[in-house]
Amino acid sequence: MPSIVVRMSSTAAPVSESDRIQSLDVIRGFALLGILLLNILGFGLASNGYFNPLVGSPQGLGFNFNLAVWASVDVLFEGAMRCLFSMLFGAGVVLFTTGLSAKAGVVHYKRQLWLFVFGLIDAFVLLWTGDILTVYAMGGALLYLARNVSPRRLLIAACLMLALLSLYAGVMGMSMGFARGYAHTMAAGESITAEEAQYAAAWQDFEADFLGEPAAIHEELTARRQSYSTAFIWTQSTLIEYFSFVVPAILFWDALVMMLFGMALFKYGVLDASRSLAFYGRLTVGGFAAGLSINGFEVARAFTTDFDLLAMFPYFQVTYHLGRLGMALGYTGLVMLICKSALLPGLRARLAAVGRMALTNYLMHSLICLFIFTGAGMSLVNELQRATLYLIVVAIWLVQLWLSPQWLQRYRYGPVEWLWRWLSYGTRPPFTRC
Secondary structure, three states: OOOOOOOOOOOOOOOOHHHOOHHHHHHHHHHHHHHHHHHHHHHHOOHHHOOOOOOOOOOOOOOOHHHHHHHHHHHHOOOHHHHHHHHHHHHHHHHHHOOOOHHHHHHHHHHHHHHHHHHHHHHHOOOOOOOOHHHHHHHHHHHHHHOOOOHHHHHHHHHHHHHHHHHHHHHHHHHHHHHHHHHHHHHOOOOOOHHHHHHHHHHHHHHHHHHOOHHHHHHHHHHHHHOHHHHHHHHHHHHHHHHHHHHHHHHHHHHHHHHHHHHHHHHOOOOOOOOOHHHHHHHHHHHHHHHHHHHHHHHHHHHHOOOOHHHHOHHHOOOHHHHHHHHHHHHHHHHHHHHHOOOOHHHHHHHHHHHHOHHHHHHHHHHHHHHHHOOOOOOOOOOOOHHHHHHHHHHHHHHHHHHHHHHHHHEOOOHHHHHHHHHHHOOOOOOEOO
16 A cells, blocks of 8 residues: 655644545554553453453463463563554654644644643543553653654664663662562561661562552452442542652653654654565564564563562563564554555554544543443453453454444544544634535
8 A cells, every 4th residue: 555645734734634644543543452452451450460460360370271361462462552552652743743833833732731631531530540641741742852853863862762771670670689588588587787678678568569468459349349439539549659650760761762763763654654565574574573582581481480570570671671662563564564565455444443533442441441340330340350351352342443434434533532633723623524
């Protein structure tokens, strides 16, 4: 499929339908659906279930279907979908801001402000404790400063940041290893220094969060299942930690480095299906070779160490960011190959529709799961096994793959996209097609 040329404007006018790059919409739809494979764990399991594969796997340490599903998802998708989504967001910043006037810069920052507001609604109203919209809004505000940087410099900056993140993960892993040693020493009744005792306490808190203390899990599940109001109260305390520590210490940098890669790839013409088939073939093979090797090694180590916390917690692994980037690049190459070769036209059209309504569909994930898993609806949190949760994922995929093109036949934008444009530009855009 030939790529659609994007016409850059010197005004703040929004990109029209004829200006859209279909390959970007397709891969955005793919990433949007794929990210639910991981987010469903936060929606459907106790809060320690996202990183602890034994939650939702009642058979325990022995190899079983639930752990096989965990291993497959972890190798193929964990971190990679978030990486891909972040790369596409970075590309979107370039697409929107390139060649625009100073006035359009104001529109860009209004867009990021309202995206942040949508993220707060997702977190504090729809009760999603892993909201990424707020992180992207902060990243988008910073990335505006890099909109005119050359792709080469963007790529160098991204690689340097990736190296620093990987080094930081390795240092954190070693530090927590020492902290665990101090905790074991203290538990054995041996004396340790006051500083070592602080490290030991940090390890004990982290281990308790990961393993989940029975009383705390019972309290959490009771609150999340009982009613919307009790789930709301429990979620607020969780979000305080999320926004005060997880976002500034981990997720912001996690997203920013991949946004920089996305900006560079877009400027190099990788994301609009304009490179050669041979190029995308090499990207697919190279990306998957690196990603599958690294992720496969990490999952194998988790099994061989009986799911030792230090051996499997991703942000303690120096290879984590390399593995997820490799998989994201592999998926990028594969989707671009499909687009450039005009394969699977029906599926591409549906994925493109999902991608065009990415913000609406992302928030729809939270709304649907709010009803399924919390006391606002069916109260099924932690009632289903890990593997069973993916039946819900497939059902949501089918709904969105059917609903998105149906909606766009009648309306120009997804409902949240339409509102976002209205709030950002200050004028109400046309909504219906008639």
